[in-house]
Amino acid sequence: MKVEAALAHIPRLRRYARALAGDAAQADDLVQDTLERACQKWALWQPPAAASAEQEQKALLSWLLTLMHNLYANQWQQLSRHRTVELDEALASVHDPIPGLALQLDLERALCCLAPQAREVLLLIGMEQFSYAEAAQMLGVPVGTVMSRLSRAREQLRRLMEGERPATTMLRAVK
Incomplete structure (x- = not known):
């Protein structure tokens, strides 16, 4: 599976990020950060053994959403430390x-x-x-x-x- 496979998930990533962040600009930044992190960490992603193409895509989406969740949680935590x-x-x-x-x-x-x-x-x-x-x-x-x-x-x-x-x-x- 190539990195380009992640591009198919951008609409779902944007939808989830928009609902999570509540702001279109922040959501786009979060999607971009997620995709950058995915490119950096691509070697860590392992598709399920003996999985169909559909199962691989679902696993990839889950991995991308996990990356997004972790990035969002880190950003939110940093933001809450600096201001009230x-x-x-x-x-x-x-x-x-x-x-x-x-x-x-x-x-x-x-x-x-x-x-x-x-x-x-x-x-x-x-x-x-x-x-x-x-x-x-x-x-x-x-x-x-x-x-x-x-x-x-x-x-x-x-x-x-x-x-x-x-x-x-x-x-x-x-x-």
């Missing part, structure tokens, strides 16, 4: 350019209010249609952790979509 952001300020920066898209924007706002770990699990399972085991492998956590994060994320998303105001907590760096 109040949730209301983040929500105020989101605007309603087209009134007909209010529900979609409400969903985007609600997703932004979720903790990164909850959002990642929700997007991998709900949007990208990965199994619990596949998501657990990509995120490097046990399957039970994925299940509990997903349950809490769905419940919090439901409450936010019903109009419950998110808690106005401050994010702060923890030593």
